[in-house]
Amino acid sequence: MHKAMTSILWWGGLVAAPLVLAGMELFHPAGFTNAPGMYAYLCTAQPFAPQHWALAYFGPHWWFTLHVIQLPLLGLVSVGLWLAMDGIETGAAAVFAWLSRIATFFFLIGYTALDSIGGVGLGRTMLNMEALNAAGKLDARQMEGAALLLDTNWVDPWIGGVGSVASLLGSWAVFASALCAAVALLLVRRAPWPALVLLVGFGWEIQVSHASPHGPLGFALLAVAATWIRLAGASRAPAIAPAAVAA
Structure with missing residues (x-):
């Protein structure tokens, strides 16, 4: 049962979820903070x-739907990253494994905060503003004031969507998680080094941004790396088993 659940969580958290995220992030815009401005861009459909x-x-x-779906998928990715360190409990590899686990924890916290505020919360606020404006409960001047508040929150140093504590915490934590995981897996020889390079590439790309184009590339790299690592481990198992039995 444990083996089956581990396999499900591995493929779900490190392959399926990243592939869904890679596809979704193709429709996650970037580079709108300064021009035309966050609210001016996000408040309406754009080609x-x-x-x-x-x-x-x-x-x-x-914007609302994207981040609602993204939240549990990032949770699955976090579970997968934690699971990748399963069984690494001795030597220098264990140190890097625990550093990866700690970084994964902060990645989950940072991205949950970021997506809740700048994704789900922002999306619902824009929709509610539209509804109130259509009902005549917010006039043009009030809409401008509300938009100004949202734009200010977007660049807030603590909770903003770009360059904030919440944003940078999640971004650098996922890179640290991937890098430390790669080192741990390398030290225990559990994965081929090219797959580990892809794993680090995932962390770096998501550190830069989870929006397009970095997000789709990063999550695709994770799916490929995880598949490679899993299949490489399975192919080595028969060769290792007889020696273990003989011992």
């Missing part, structure tokens, strides 16, 4: 524009 990278943006309903 593809090279400077914003997303294939398309479907409006505030999509």
